Amino acid sequence: MQIPFLQRLQGLTGTPVNKIVAAGAGAEKAASERMLQHVLAGLPEVLGAAVVQVASGVALATYTSSREFALSKALGFNAEVVKQQQKALAALQLGPEEQLEEILITLHTQLHLLRLLPDGKRFLYVAVDCRDTNLGIAREVMRTCE
Template sequence: MQIPFLSQLQTLTGPPVNKIVGVAPAGPVRLAAEQILQHVLRGLPELLAAAVGQIASGQLLASYTTSRDFNPAKIIGFNAEVIRQQRQSMQALQLPPDEQLTELLITLRTQLHLLRLLPDGQRFLYVAVDCRDTNLGIAREVMRTCET
């Protein structure tokens, strides 16, 4: 039995765990974001969190997490800002136009956080993994192969 009030009450305790959640309005953008996350989960079943966001607005399109303490909705805007700042840094360096930002890696003591721009240049994929469980090369390859 589905009780709408209980579903809303659950969202107050944090993000749903072990479930892909589409946040964007229903349509092709949301569907594409959810498909990207499904692909990532097939390749990295032990990941901590994953999300697809828009760079310009910092809006979350879809997310997945294994812990209520790890809330991609709270950090996706900050990650979008990191990408925007890195793009500005590259412009300041006056790099050739064929040099494009494709990926950022943030290395913590026990976690790896990867940001990969999707081919449209408007969205990005964020993945957080425990570096004791996941090889960086495998994580990067899974992210590279899910670009749609």
């Protein structure tokens, strides 16, 4: 049963867990939700996922499987990583065909992938436990979200 008061009360306790939370409206919101649904279908053990605007670092949609995974804190920093890498590639003057596609951050037990979407204005972020998920599968799921 959906009780609005209880839903608002749960929202005050922190980030919703095991639920896609979308911001904004219209087609962009719907597309962001669909991307995360696709990620969840392909990677059911995902720790966190988000669709993020590169310019502002604002999340259009997020999903986390644990309250301890502070996804919202990391997204702005990840957007900055993408922007700085784009600047570094521009400084190399590699040519227009060489565009940033993906950034992989490897930790001891986790893999964090940032994949630029075709419009170049947003990226898909996925964090997985490397003991549960194969890097190749994670990459393929992200690639097919586009």
